[in-house]
Amino acid sequence: MTPVDADERAGAGAAASAGRRRRAFRALGRLLPSPQGAPFTLVYGLILLGTAVYADLGDEATVNQLLRDSSTDAAHLADNPVFVLVASALWVAGGLYSAYGVAFVLVLTALERRVGGARTAGVFLLGHVLATLATELPVAGAVAAGRLPEASLHRLDYGISFGLMACVGALSGLLRPFGRWALLGVAGAMCAQDLIELVDPLASWGHPIALLTGLACLPLVRDGARRAGAAAAGAPSADPPVPLPLFPPWLPRQYAPPRASQEGGPGGPAGRGAGEEPVEGRRAEAHGGLDHAHGGEAGGVGVPPT
Template identity: 55%
Template sequence: MNLSSTAAQKATEPLPAPTLDGIPRQQGRAGGVRPPVEAAPDEAAAADRSTEAHPSAAAPAATASWRKLRPWRILPTPTGTPFTFGYAAVLAGTSLLTQYADPSFVSGLQQGSSTDVAHLTQQPLLVLVASALWIAGGITSPYAIGFLLVLTALERRIGALRTAGVFLLGHIVATLATEVPVGLSVLAGHLPDSSLHRLDYGISFGVAASVGALAGLLTPWLRWTVLAGFGWMLVDDLIAFTDPMTNWGHLLSLVIGVSTWPLVRRWRQARGPDSSGRAPREA
């Protein structure tokens, strides 16, 4: 064997990469150490540019979820909740009229809109609608605030016409259920004739029914929290005994709303995903 040829052949072979004691060498295709793979300059630059262009991609999941909540959706809009928005505009107009118009003129309008027994026997349809155009207690009353929040949430889940149906159901049924006993009591001689003209107007019955209906579409813990808190407020008013007929009407309206749970849940499922693209959740 030619020693010079063998030495030249060994000189041309690549030298094995240095290794550390106790760490096995990883074999490459040619038996050597596989070199570390580094990103190409163009790929690294593209990744940097992508992170800069889309910073939300690197944001925590909690932050992304918070951005999807869109807190302004708790208020009505002309396109998203047309019934609540239009109704709120009417109530704002009558509230401004109450505050700035002549008190005697406003008193005459409210008296003519009252759902007392005398008006219900003469013009039932007119006063049932007209009585719901006023806010008892003014625009800053708890029922006015509840109207905006509750009806907006309900309309986003079941639609405008169905929300109007729930509201009117509570308003009409609770009104008749509280006024008819008054008329019967007057006929029986248990109440004076002046009770036939008891001033009765406002949106509270419809709002209470809407609260009960909306509770059926919420998650269980939130559902029972809402019902317990609102129900306790109504019971506390009843205990105070300042206006027992109206207070009983509020409790009855809440029960009416709760009784619509099977119906509103079916409507919610039939409506499908809301305007945010979210599918309905099982209650």
């Protein structure tokens, strides 16, 4: 081997290594939100980061008051439902050290890159609102029926876990089978553990409700994924008509019987079938008593917040 050959091989190896590093960085970058790829997740994530920093480093009395004012307990839902439903979703249970923050970034970035920010926000909001109402309204009914004390109307209930769980359900429908069932298996195991242990009955039922809400949104997100794919390819967003197959779908195409020509003679062009392949795409911190793991530092039902 001459020195020139050695230099060429070394240069080729360095170029290949640099190419692998660039591909790895691009793949890693797609996991994180960006202004072009996932602006909704980026802006929302920065807001959550700011409130998490303040919750950990700010004045404790002020933080506690803000959390109480943001709580989606039954009393607040009756007085000012829109405000508390929005405000409660601006805090992360556990602050900077919560796994919710990491899961939020990964799940919502993956979903938004596939279906866009508007649909991602819609799925998150729908899961957050439906699961909150489904778990808090029965408390109000139990208090009205005299089965729970009036103090149960005033609890500390906040966080993003319901909306996050709904996005998990929606994202699962866009993944390939292995990723889909792996994601649903993890989420389902968390929900099952909550229901078996029943440490926090409200959140134990809220997370499965949110997950099912996300699964119910699959037609919406799949349509968004098709439109996004069509726009990226420069094609119209409307789905083209799918022709009927001219031979049984189980028959390999290379063995399709020839189709007769218009004159009735044999040996016409072979028929081709056409079809459409399907698009493939935490337990929250719960404290003692009947806490709402949706948000975190909740007081037990029947126990007024401190």
